[in-house]
Amino acid sequence: MSGNGGRKAWPWVLLGLAAGLYAGWAAFPSSGLYAGALTPHRMLVLAAALKLVYLLAGTAWAFRCRDRLEIGNPARPAWFLLSLGLLATFVGQLSLAPLQVVRNETPFPSVADIYYLLSYPFLIAALLVFLNAYREAGFPLGSVAERAAILSGVGVLAAVVAVPILQPVAAGGGPLLERILTVAYPVLDLVLLLPLALLLRVALHLRGSHAGEVWVLLLSGFVFLCAGDICFAWFQSLGAQHLDPFVHATFILAYGLVAGGAYRQLQLLES
Amino acid sequence: MTTTEAVETMVDVMAPYIGDMMARSATEAHCKKLGIAGGAVGPEQLEALLGKLGGGLNIFLGRDKAASVIAEARAALAALEGSR
Numbered sequence: 001m002s003g004n005g006g007r008k009a010w011p012w013v014l015l016g017l018a019a020g021l022y023a024g025w026a027a028f029p030s031s032g033l034y035a036g037a038l039t040p041h042r043m044l045v046l047a048a049a050l051k052l053v054y055l056l057a058g059t060a061w062a063f064r065c066r067d068r069l070e071i072g073n074p075a076r077p078a079w080f081l082l083s084l085g086l087l088a089t090f091v092g093q094l095s096l097a098p099l100q101v102v103r104n105e106t107p108f109p110s111v112a113d114i115y116y117l118l119s120y121p122f123l124i125a126a127l128l129v130f131l132n133a134y135r136e137a138g139f140p141l142g143s144v145a146e147r148a149a150i151l152s153g154v155g156v157l158a159a160v161v162a163v164p165i166l167q168p169v170a171a172g173g174g175p176l177l178e179r180i181l182t183v184a185y186p187v188l189d190l191v192l193l194l195p196l197a198l199l200l201r202v203a204l205h206l207r208g209s210h211a212g213e214v215w216v217l218l219l220s221g222f223v224f225l226c227a228g229d230i231c232f233a234w235f236q237s238l239g240a241q242h243l244d245p246f247v248h249a250t251f252i253l254a255y256g257l258v259a260g261g262a263y264r265q266l267q268l269l270e271s
Numbered sequence: 272m273t274t275t276e277a278v279e280t281m282v283d284v285m286a287p288y289i290g291d292m293m294a295r296s297a298t299e300a301h302c303k304k305l306g307i308a309g310g311a312v313g314p315e316q317l318e319a320l321l322g323k324l325g326g327g328l329n330i331f332l333g334r335d336k337a338a339s340v341i342a343e344a345r346a347a348l349a350a351l352e353g354s355r
Contacts, residue, residue, distance in 0.1 A: 205293040205296060207292065209288055214331075
């Protein structure tokens with residue numbers, strides 16, 4: 001690998017190692033590594049730190065993308081909305097961090113959920129603005145029938161996956177606010193999946209290019225975000241909180257990939 | 272210059288930035304909208320096409336970079352025309 005290639009690869013190696021570390025924790029919690037040096041508290045602190053770093057970097061890079069695009073560029077508001085969505089998630093994570101660091105606790109629900117929920121309208125709006133920008137510029141988004149078929153397919157798939165997971169959560173005996181929030185996140189993710197599915201078509205057309213790399217990273221990040229929320233709801237419904245490290249892994253991957261996508265776009269704009 | 276030659280030249284220039292498939296579908300879609308069909312394509316039609324493609328590239332690359340890619344496409348078209 002060349003020096004330049006190595007420099008480009010190490011953030012991804014680091015992200016993969018971090019996700020692997022948390023997946024390993026979920027799979028082998030009593031192994032020497034996790035029983036000794038990487039105690040649950042240290043792992044929680046590390047997860048909080050990684051999420052904060054990726055979210056802050058993603059916010060800053062998405063905002064700089066907005067800044068690099070001239071006023072009137074249809075993609076400019078989309079990058080701004082994406083940066084606001086990441087900022088809201090960052091503030092949510094930041095409000096949890098002191099409790100995680102000092103008390104080794106992740107309360108749910110908490111004030112962080114206000115910010116996490118607030119991030120969704122921004123993220124969904126960002127994707128819709130991207131879609132509109134591509135449509136206005138004459139890029140192929142497919143015929144109305146194709147788009148309807150994609151949306152219906154995603155809707156049906158989402159219902160098949162999400163309903164069996166969410167039903168026991170909604171009907172469970174926990175506090176009402178906790179149940180509402182546990183269901184709300186995956187439902188908002190499913191709304192997020194709809195524009196994502198349409199953007200996937202654009203991303204496929206962009207494959208093999210600089211812009212294609214941006215969208216592969218962004219879309220993968222959003223898919224992991226959806227997966228994280230659905231896993232969280234699922235593990236809650238199963239009472240399997242020992243699987244939470246998987247949730248940490250998916251969120252770390254989600255934030256890292258979205259931040260990477262924003263960075264790649266910034267490189268493209270600054271090249 | 273034929274429409275096919277012009278499209279191929281533009282696609283070659285834009286492909287590294289937005290991919291071969293996107294460059295081709297966008298160019299063909301704009302050709303259709305501008306009424307550029309098979310056969311020969313005139314300089315005014317080419318300019319109109321480059322203008323439309325530049326607007327699209329703006330979204331991915333920003334104004335300055337998009338302008339430089341369009342300038343590159345213009346130069347490649349001129350070189351193709353000059354080689355006849």
